[in-house]
Amino acid sequence: MTTSPGQKPSGKTAEKSRQRRSVVRTSLAWSNLSHMWVRTVVSICGIGFAILLMFMQLGFLGSVGDTATVLLDRMPCDVLVRSPDYLHVYDASKIRNDLRPWLNSIDEVDQVVPLDIGVTQWTNPTNQDPRAIAVMGIDLNDPAFELPELTREVRRQLLVEGAVLVDDATKTDFGPKNGVKFGSDDIGTVASVFGTPAKIVGTFKMGTGLAANGALLCSRETFRKLVPGSSDDEVSLLLIRLTDGVSNERGRHMVAGRLNALAGPASHASTLTIEDAKKAEVWRWYTQTPIGMIFAMGVALAVVVGGVISYMILASDVQAHLSEYATLKAMGYGTGFLIRTLLTQSTLLATIAFPPSVIAALALYAITSALAGVPIRMTLTWLVLVAVLSLLMCNAAGLIAIRKLIRAEPANLF
Structure with missing residues (x-):
């Protein structure tokens, strides 16, 4: 079936025409990529480097959020009561400990568990170097953390004043005997913590955050000996477990109402659901700390660097194939066709460079996590975000690179 010059092609014919143009582009x-494969390999390596840079910055940024909630993730509670002067989990300030019976009397509350958190000085037992270390004091009858290591026997050992557990993620400069990590070899070691002897009776696995490179777990009585300025009248956090069937938001509302009804300093405490507390902790580390802002800026810088690399690659490619593009313009191919062709080429470059960049990022994540002791993981969010940024980066660079070609007349390009 044919169409006369004045007759529009049918829908099926038009669709076939569009498909042919797409295949041509x-x-x-x-052909541009495969004709000079050495140049193409170099281009893929350059764009892959930019993609890898984005993955690394996002990985570091993600580790900030992951480590921010490492303690909160192990707290089996529904509502958190904390000081209005709370800064972060290792600098929680203080609230009154006598709030516990008042909050326990609320029908919706099943249990109120105290937790002391502070940072003090640890002296390396090997070379006597001082280090800042986080200390967490728990009620041994109602532990604030869900840890398999807190067996009845271990809690009995922690009843002895000065007995502590050390996090096996504590860094090597705190002095483990094997020089790698704290373990069974260190049980029985006596170290000085703020000038007070502390005996290691075991280890636990929780993970340290960016605010502390090491952590100890002990009874509240030992905590008061190891951390200056602490007393039995004050506590860092109150962890509230609600009765079955009570929603976290309703429980938080009831606790806040009881605190507001109390007169004086007792009412000076804030309440959050555990989910909101985690979100607030992550948000603070992302937006209010230098390390979070540095990594966020690193992501933006990686996109800019990647855009520059992509532009240089595509501009060089346009220059190398200038005569071919000029021939196409002379044959009557419009500017839209040339733009779509170059965008297709830039999309192909980004698509080919993406898989090896993911593999390289996974390898570097594993190496960095092992060496730095900070968890860095690949997430679906990072994969989608970097894929989108890579396509935008390469296509934007392609549009900038083709400006000269768009403005030029075919005769001037030969």
Whole structure:
């Protein structure tokens, strides 16, 4: 079936025409890449480096959020009561400990568990170097953390004043005997913590945050000996477990109402659901700390660097194929066709460079996590975000690179 010059092609014919043009553009873009494969490999390596840089910055940024909630994730509670002067979990300030019976009397509250957190000085037992270390004091009858290591026997050992557990993620400069990590070899070691002897009776696995490179777990009585300025009248956090069937938001509302009804300093405490507390902790580390802002800026810088690399690659490619593009313009191919061809080419470059960049990022994540002791993981969010940024980066660079070609007349390009 044919169409006369004045007759519009049918829908099926028009669709076939569009498919042919798409194949032509793809074939031309692929021919440009495969014709000079050495240049193409170099281009893929350059764009892959930019993609890898984005993955690394996002990985570091993600580790900030992951480590921010390492303690909160192990707290089996529904509502958190904390000081209005709370800064972060290792600098929680203080609230009154006598709030516990008042809050326990609320029908919706099943249990109120105290937790002391502070940072003090640890002296390396090997070389006597001082280090800042986080200390967490728990009620041994109602532990604030869900840890398999807190067996009845271990809690009995922690009843002895000065007995502590050390986090096996504590860094090597705190002095483990094997020089790698704290373990069974260190049980029985006596170290000085703020000038007070502390005996290691075991280890636990929780993970340290960016605010502390090491952590100890002990009874509240030992905590008061190891951390200056602490007393039995004050506590860092109150962890509230609600009765079955009570929603976290309703429980938080009831606790806040009881605190507001109390007169004087007792009412000076804030309440959050555990989910909101985690979100607030992550948000603070992302937006209010230098380390979070540095990594966020690093992501933006990686996109800019990647855009510059992509532009240099595509501009060089346009220059190398200038005569071919000029021939196409002389044959009557419009500017839209040339733009779509170059965008197809830039999309192909980003698509080919993406998989090896993911593999390289996974390898570097594993190496960095092992060496730095900070968890860095690949997430679906990072994969989608970097894929989108890579396509935008390469296509934006392609549009900038083709400006000269768009403005030029075919005769001037030969």
